[in-house]
Amino acid sequence: MAKMIDVAKLAGVSVATVSRVLAGSGKVSKNTKEKVERAMKELNYKPNKLARNLRKLESKTIVVVIPDISNPFFTDVIRGIQQVAQQHDYYVLLGDTGNDVKAELDFIDLIKERAADGVILVTARTSPEKILEIAQEVPLVVACEYIKGAHLSMVTIDNVSSSQKVVDHLVSLGHRRIGFISGPLNVIISRDRLKGYVSGLKKHGLEQDSSLIQEGDFTISSGFESANRLLDLAEPPTAVFASNDEMAIGTIKAIKNRGFQVPGDIAVVGFDDIQIATVIEPALTTVSQPKFEIGRCTMEILLELIQNPSTRQEHVVLPEHLVIRESCGYPLVR
Amino acid sequence: MAKMIDVAKLAGVSVATVSRVLAGSGKVSKNTKEKVERAMKELNYKPNKLARNLRKLESKTIVVVIPDISNPFFTDVIRGIQQVAQQHDYYVLLGDTGNDVKAELDFIDLIKERAADGVILVTARTSPEKILEIAQEVPLVVACEYIKGAHLSMVTIDNVSSSQKVVDHLVSLGHRRIGFISGPLNVIISRDRLKGYVSGLKKHGLEQDSSLIQEGDFTISSGFESANRLLDLAEPPTAVFASNDEMAIGTIKAIKNRGFQVPGDIAVVGFDDIQIATVIEPALTTVSQPKFEIGRCTMEILLELIQNPSTRQEHVVLPEHLVIRESCGYPLVR
């Protein structure tokens, strides 16, 4: 494997000059530049990134920490991250934690070991205090999740108002008894979606019935079980709002399982807009998160933070929108 | 950021000793070892991987080149790769090409730049000759795809015999007119699945009708269109075998769209067994690839190749199995 000095010798110049043409830092005569380039090509020279990284004390790599890469929601976010990373010559290291907090911390440690220049957390199982502490020391951006009132770079949507919009939609279709399946309530975005649901009800003068609220854990099966509890009610809801698409799918399964129709008998709304939402029958009406854009934006902020660690930390809120498909049908007539 | 020499000074030893306790190479007295460890903890020392990498001329990183990370098939493979990588202290760099051949080559180049120690190709858009040439120079393993008769490390399933099994199953249910939707025929695994279908027909003494074979491109919409062509036939098939689950989903949509039932009127089989296969209605009977295991196995082979580049290259064929769900129903009575 040819190295810089080989190129230098062949071109009859010094390593400094080779380094200069590599960096494209203009101060090389056209003539020598050509000589060097010819030599590089002849030797099939590739600069050794290991050496460059050590010298510059940067790795040109960022870590994306996610709970589970086989969850389709995250892969779209990653694609956004990757796109911006590539444009700026950064690589992305995959930090799949398998939902393990220890693994999360280990990946973050990569920065201290200089194997990465920054981290994106698309999960935040670690305690908020810890994350804040880490964010003081290293470039870190949190995506999708957030920490309340924290002085920290974050990119999310507004989970409260988007949930409220769902209630608006359901009410406009004539529903007055709306069930809600929340995500795990120890997660802030789950609480936000619940909050939006509750304030949506209030806005329309509907009373809140705690039996209509069930806690799930974002899986299809928890959606199925929660929906069953809702269907067991003396007076079941005419619509169910699930806090993510997987749970909405479980809900649809539960409803069909009892011989009811969606949306004929009961309307269903999801959240996230993953691909399955378009494939399931009926196609799911859901809150579409700008996943790709979240990824892009997160990476852009991280890049700024890496270049200038004293950049003011900000919480960016991206717009989402309700996608109306088939699972809510048309206005109820009762 | 504390470095090794700081630890050495604080512990009153030389850097070599610190390096030794870090490497755990036994030849340090218990006493000094403790001193060093205390110093490391006190300074909150983390070894600089950049320096270590340069010194050892390795990056402890491998690149996984995939066409599209938001395709759920690949993420399961990646999880398998990641698991083994983690066990061996390797990191995985994501090489999402977005189906671009140039990007594929660029990611492979990372090895020559020593930013990675090996590559896993879960796609192979690049020409076989080029791949073989590259594999001579760097540790490279191909997963899911393969190159015929090549002296190259590959991990796949047997696409021919598994497709034949699908035909066996369909025939056992009474089907004699079986449609086939292939993947793009410039891809070898598509041709293999077609080959299995054809030889399956022959095995059961069924004649091959070329109008029953349609070429798709692995997307839902191509499945939909191909299925429509099949349904337009004067004598449509009683069963359709699609070469992947996405196309099978498109097929089911097309069939339902015409007012027919699956499996009541027409049976459908897919290939891959991605998550959607269990969610779609009817749940899809499909060939289940051991995706996670493919990932694990591929990474293990790559590891061997990295440690010993002269390892004999081998083509590992992993077992798959047919998962029978609802989309084929029960034996036909005609």
Added chain:
DNA sequence: CTGTTAGCGCCTTCAG
């Protein structure tokens, strides 16, 4: 068991 020393390959002042 421990210390000394010479690089890994590159970038970047500082001179010229």
Added chain:
DNA sequence: CTGAAGGCGCTAACAG
């Protein structure tokens, strides 16, 4: 515009 030289932080001989 070009060259010489000093590290980046660590590991691996080689001595002792």
